[in-house]
Every structure is written in structure tokens, then in C-alpha cells.
Amino acid sequence: MRAKKFLTWRGILAAALAIAGITVLLWPNIPAEATTVDRAAASSGPVSVCLVTANAPDRERTVRVAPWAAQVLLQQTRSYEGPCASYGAPSALGDGAVRTYAQIAGGKPQTVGITFPKSTFNNLPTAMTDGNHCFDMDGNGTVDPHTECVGGHERPLELPAQLTSLPNMPLKWALVNFNPMGHGPHGIYDTPHFDFHFYTQSKAERDAIRSGPCGLAINCEDFATATKPLAPEHMPKDYKDNGVAEAAMGNHLVDMTSPEWGTEKFTQTFIYGAYDAKISFLEPMITKAWMEGIAAGTNPNRCWPIKQPQQWQVAGWYPQEYCIKYRANRGDYTVSMQNFTNSAG
Incomplete structure (x- = not known):
């Protein structure tokens, strides 16, 4: 009582x-x-x-x-x-919508992320991809959506202007990809999951990465540009370039110590993107099942550290951890990056 x-x-x-x-x-x-x-x-x-x-x-x-x-x-x-967030415009996905948000205090980014209601998981696309980034790689006159298309179902998103206008803010825009059947490598990431990209590369530059017959359906000249090696001091700790360059995306640098590269199944991980020997995006990648488990109470709300390079090519605010949370009182998920530090000093 x-x-x-x-x-x-x-x-x-x-x-x-x-x-x-x-x-x-x-x-x-x-x-x-x-x-x-x-x-x-x-x-x-x-x-x-x-x-x-x-x-x-x-x-x-x-x-x-x-x-x-x-x-x-x-x-x-x-x-x-708190503090209260600024938001970007929503983009419909499933029975919900995804949108970016940023929490800023005293001119410093506190949290940058993407939020969406639980209803987003209802009526998600089931086809392999939306067909926007495909190429007839074997030249047989047809396109196989499972082997000749990339990107899943994508939702480009603007970041809040209050964030992008901050001095020394390298993040420019965001992109959510839902992959109903996952993607390669086989046995690693071939399970339904979301890719949450936060780009340091402009959208125009990203959009110019053409489809073609090399790598993951990428133009061969663009594949060569995407796989230019980063200087050792710019490569994040424990990350490796496996030459996984993709149309409309660029190269993907993978943390080979992440659990899915050992004996555990993929649940969540953090990817860095690269193009023309520069970091181009930061990407939490999370399975649909893991996120549903958070809402069900079988998985925890939690954060993980983001491994850093010795030196950032472009000085500015960079996150030190990423977080995956379900807010029961709001009925929504947040996938965010936080604990920003300014590499410019």
C-alpha cells in the first residue's frame, strides 16, 4: 500500500x-x-x-x-x-517510420542516433532488395536479386540541422538498410538485420558509387577507389580490409575480433566504411531478432565501445560508444552513438 x-x-x-x-x-x-x-x-x-x-x-x-x-x-x-532531441524528417518503414535524432548540450553532441517505433517491425519488406542497386554480373540478360543486387531496402535520412551546423561535426547524413535475408559472407551476416549508417562522406559522393561487375555489384573503377588502403594510423584498431566493396556504399572494414568471426552467432557489431582511402561511414549493424529480444526483456539495453583509429583524418567530434535500447514508456527503439570527444582538442 x-x-x-x-x-x-x-x-x-x-x-x-x-x-x-x-x-x-x-x-x-x-x-x-x-x-x-x-x-x-x-x-x-x-x-x-x-x-x-x-x-x-x-x-x-x-x-x-x-x-x-x-x-x-x-x-x-x-x-x-535529456536533454531534448532535435529530429530529422521520418521515412516510412514497415508499419512505422525511421528518423534521426541528436541531443546537444552546450554546443557539444551528446547522442546521435536513429529512433523508430516498435510497429516498424510489422509488415517489413520480404524481398531480398528494393532493386535499386543491381547489375547483371554474369551477363546472362537477367538479374538475380540474391547475387546481383545489394543494399537491401534503404532509407536515406537527413541529420538534424542543429547537429550538422555544429563546428567540427564530421557527420553529414544517415542511411538505414533493412536486409530481410541478410547478406554475405555466408554463415556470418546472412540473417535478417538492419544496417545503421552515419556518413562522413557526402550523399552526392556516395550516390556516385556506381553498380558494376566487380566486388559486390560495384563498378570496377569504383571498386579500385573503394579499396585504396588507409594509412595505418587511420585504420581503427583490430579492423581489417577484406575488399568487401559494394555499389552505392563503398568498402567495409570489419573488426575480426567481433564475436561472429569466432564461435558465436551474429547479433550486433560495428562496421567502418571506407572510400578513396578515407573513412566514409560509421555503422552499427544489428539483427532483427536481437532488437526484438530487447523489447521482450531477454536481451539487455546496453552500450559497446567503438574502437578508434590512432588518428582521425578529419578532426572533429567522434563517438566512443554505440548503444541499442528499447524505451518501453515510449514503445520505441533507439540505435545511437554517444560519448563524443573532439579529436581537434
Whole structure:
């Protein structure tokens, strides 16, 4: 009964915040019903939350609240860990839509990612690819979608202008690819999964990577450009160039210590893209099953470190970890990069 009373009090608090538009919750005023854990949390100081309520789901406000109050808002409203995000335009996929977001504080990127509702997993495409990047590689007059097409089903996305206008921000745009049957190498990545690309290369340059008979349906001249070796100091630690260059994509550098290259099945990994001897994109790659397992509670929300090169060719803000999360209070997923540091110093 005591716990129920506390939750009710907290619900009233959340509603009061929403109605009054309060931007700072007095701290550390805690109701008598607060638990020992709540009292201990309050001693750590206020935290940022992006306040979103059911009656105004498109209105977001950054508030500073005591930690115990943040827990209430994150459980009982559509609020999320702050600061509030800026968003890119959505693109339909399945029964939902994917869109980019960025959280910025004090002129520094906090989080850059892609978010989409759980409904996106309903009625996803089932064909191998959308047919946009194909080439008759064997010259037999027909195109086999399983061996002569690449890219799955792609959704190009603009990053928020608030992010791309930041000084020393190398990220330019994003791309989501859904691969209903996966792709090669056989036995490694041939399971349904998503590719979440964050490009340092312009979209015009990426679009100019032609289809052709070399590599993964890529033009042979563009294959040669894509596979130009990076200088050793620019190659991320433990990554290897396997010559996996693809039309409308470029080369893919693979972390050979990632579990799927050993004895474990592929669940998630991080890929670097390269073109013309330069890093061209950063890519979390995640199976559909792994993400569904997060929503079901069998897989955890968590982050992984991103291995870095010794030196970035273009100085600027780069993420140190990537995260995969399901936000139950919002019914959505986030695939993000965070903990940015500025290599320019």
C-alpha cells in the first residue's frame, strides 16, 4: 500500500510538472513515502529529463529534476533522458517510420542516433532488395536479386540541422538498410538485420558509387577507389580490409575480433566504411531478432565501445560508444552513438 501511495504521489507530480510547465523541480524535497533508494539518489544532484506527456506527445521540454523524480517521469510518462532531441524528417518503414535524432548540450553532441517505433517491425519488406542497386554480373540478360543486387531496402535520412551546423561535426547524413535475408559472407551476416549508417562522406559522393561487375555489384573503377588502403594510423584498431566493396556504399572494414568471426552467432557489431582511402561511414549493424529480444526483456539495453583509429583524418567530434535500447514508456527503439570527444582538442 505504501509503494502504491508513493507511485500515486509521483504520478500527481508528473502531471503537475506537465500542466505548470515547470523547468526546475525544487530539490531535494522528497515526500515522506520515498524509499531509502530514492533518498540516496537525491543526494547525487538533479538530472536532465526531456518531459513528454500523453496529452502533448509532440511537445518536449528539458527539465532539471531530482533523480527520484526522473525515475517517475521515465516510468509514467513518455519522457526520456535529456536533454531534448532535435529530429530529422521520418521515412516510412514497415508499419512505422525511421528518423534521426541528436541531443546537444552546450554546443557539444551528446547522442546521435536513429529512433523508430516498435510497429516498424510489422509488415517489413520480404524481398531480398528494393532493386535499386543491381547489375547483371554474369551477363546472362537477367538479374538475380540474391547475387546481383545489394543494399537491401534503404532509407536515406537527413541529420538534424542543429547537429550538422555544429563546428567540427564530421557527420553529414544517415542511411538505414533493412536486409530481410541478410547478406554475405555466408554463415556470418546472412540473417535478417538492419544496417545503421552515419556518413562522413557526402550523399552526392556516395550516390556516385556506381553498380558494376566487380566486388559486390560495384563498378570496377569504383571498386579500385573503394579499396585504396588507409594509412595505418587511420585504420581503427583490430579492423581489417577484406575488399568487401559494394555499389552505392563503398568498402567495409570489419573488426575480426567481433564475436561472429569466432564461435558465436551474429547479433550486433560495428562496421567502418571506407572510400578513396578515407573513412566514409560509421555503422552499427544489428539483427532483427536481437532488437526484438530487447523489447521482450531477454536481451539487455546496453552500450559497446567503438574502437578508434590512432588518428582521425578529419578532426572533429567522434563517438566512443554505440548503444541499442528499447524505451518501453515510449514503445520505441533507439540505435545511437554517444560519448563524443573532439579529436581537434
